[in-house]
Amino acid sequence: MINRNPCIANIKAGYLFPEIARRRREYAASHPDAKIISLGVGNTTEPILPHIDQGLIEGARKLATVEGYSGYQDEGLLELREKISAVFYNGKFTADEVFISDGAKCDIGRIQLLFGAGTPVAVQDPSYPVYVDGSVLIGAAGGWTGEGYSGITYLPCTAENSYFPDLSKLPENCLFYFCSPNNPTGAVANSEQLAALVAAALKKGIIIVFDAAYAEYIRDAALPKTIFDIEGSRKCAIEVNSFSKPAGFTGVRLGWTVVPLELKYAGGESVNKDWNRITGTIFNGASNIAQAGGLAALDSDGLKEIRRLSDFYLGNAKLIRNALNTLGVLCVGGDNSPYIWARFPGRDSWDVFAEILEKCQVVTTPGSGFGPAGNSFIRFSAFGHRADVEEACSRLGRLSF
Numbered sequence: 001m002i003n004r005n006p007c008i009a010n011i012k013a014g015y016l017f018p019e020i021a022r023r024r025r026e027y028a029a030s031h032p033d034a035k036i037i038s039l040g041v042g043n044t045t046e047p048i049l050p051h052i053d054q055g056l057i058e059g060a061r062k063l064a065t066v067e068g069y070s071g072y073q074d075e076g077l078l079e080l081r082e083k084i085s086a087v088f089y090n091g092k093f094t095a096d097e098v099f100i101s102d103g104a105k106c107d108i109g110r111i112q113l114l115f116g117a118g119t120p121v122a123v124q125d126p127s128y129p130v131y132v133d134g135s136v137l138i139g140a141a142g143g144w145t146g147e148g149y150s151g152i153t154y155l156p157c158t159a160e161n162s163y164f165p166d167l168s169k170l171p172e173n174c175l176f177y178f179c180s181p182n183n184p185t186g187a188v189a190n191s192e193q194l195a196a197l198v199a200a201a202l203k204k205g206i207i208i209v210f211d212a213a214y215a216e217y218i219r220d221a222a223l224p225k226t227i228f229d230i231e232g233s234r235k236c237a238i239e240v241n242s243f244s245k246p247a248g249f250t251g252v253r254l255g256w257t258v259v260p261l262e263l264k265y266a267g268g269e270s271v272n273k274d275w276n277r278i279t280g281t282i283f284n285g286a287s288n289i290a291q292a293g294g295l296a297a298l299d300s301d302g303l304k305e306i307r308r309l310s311d312f313y314l315g316n317a318k319l320i321r322n323a324l325n326t327l328g329v330l331c332v333g334g335d336n337s338p339y340i341w342a343r344f345p346g347r348d349s350w351d352v353f354a355e356i357l358e359k360c361q362v363v364t365t366p367g368s369g370f371g372p373a374g375n376s377f378i379r380f381s382a383f384g385h386r387a388d389v390e391e392a393c394s395r396l397g398r399l400s401f
């Protein structure tokens with residue numbers, strides 16, 4: 001018999017979202033009449049809008065014709081890579097710098113193959129769990145200490161620092177995962193903050209993995225949607241992004257990663273060239289049907305649908321935020337992001353999660369699942385049908401804090 005990968009042994013049992021699903025199932029089993037509403041996992045609920053759907057249909061139909069058939073498209077359709085550069089980056093990247101993926105999470109999981117186990121990792125605390133779990137799996141972080149993983153630098157993002165980390169605490173030569181609009185806090189970094197981040201990265205030899213999965217939820221025109229709006233970022237940042245939340249592609253699976261040609265390792269080698277090699281080796285490209293849908297999403301009708309869909313979820317976010325405010329619960333987010341981050345001082349997140357489930361039959365996400373600084377917080381997701389969100393908001397009135 002061969003030994004188990006010790007990195008797997010290091011990982012904490014139970015990934016956050018399946019653990020929430022387990023607790024929901026357990027509650028449902030003991031309360032068979034309960035109509036449970038989920039404001040937990042950030043999973044889209046609304047149908048794909050007609051123009052984008054038509055793109056998917058046509059993509060599938062083309063595959064049934066001799067002229068339209070296509071097979072492997074390893075780095076992604078050239079037309080889609082060019083379109084992504086044009087729509088999101090004012091055309092400042094060549095197609096060679098844009099890699100089509102089967103979703104942001106999948107590339108986040110693969111990205112550390114570039115750097116290996118020896119590269120220290122820093123994260124915003126709280127943050128999307130895949131950043132730390134992926135680091136543990138590659139061996140860049142050690143075991144669970146009860147507070148977090150050893151070897152990871154957690155930079156608290158709290159009300160005290162307006163949910164933006166103290167950059168002076170960033171270790172030299174590390175990989176830093178940064179998410180804006182942030183999951184779970186909903187905070188969006190402004191241009192000055194991102195300029196400070198890029199300056200710190202350039203000074204300390206850091207590579208930023210910028211997760212912009214929720215960029216299309218930004219409504220404040222002054223807030224940057226991409227790290228590449230910031231001068232100098234091409235030398236220190238990789239950006240991952242996704243069609244999941246703007247276009248409802250959580251089940252379709254399509255995303256992209258931008259790796260600028262200027263990005264270099266300490267030895268001067270090209271990160272872009274290595275990413276091309278890695279994706280060419282362990283990834284065979286996103287579905288051609290999904291990419292046809294992605295192209296439709298980025299033409300003028302598709303962009304209008306993206307706006308309509310994200311407006312809808314932002315409408316849900318407003319309802320949730322208002323309901324919490326009425327209860328006197330302090331919360332942030334929900335204005336430029338689909339997440340509301342609510343504070344329950346002195347309480348354990350999982351206890352609040354259980355109380356909301358018990359009294360309101362509403363599933364949420366406990367803040368501690370996103371990192372030590374998330375304890376005493378609950379994340380409410382705005383992804384839901386309107387009637388369910390309204391019902392959940394009315395049930396929240398059963399709580400008293």
Ligand code: PL4
Pocket residue numbers: 017040041042043102103104105106128179183211213241242243244250254255
């Ligand atoms: C549950 C900051 C959700 N099973 O769909 P993708 O792979 O293009 O994007 C995933 C993703 C990437 N980056 C950020 C995200 O928040 C997400 C999705 N996060 C959530 O509730 O936090 C879905 C989580 C899913 C998962 O584990 O990703």
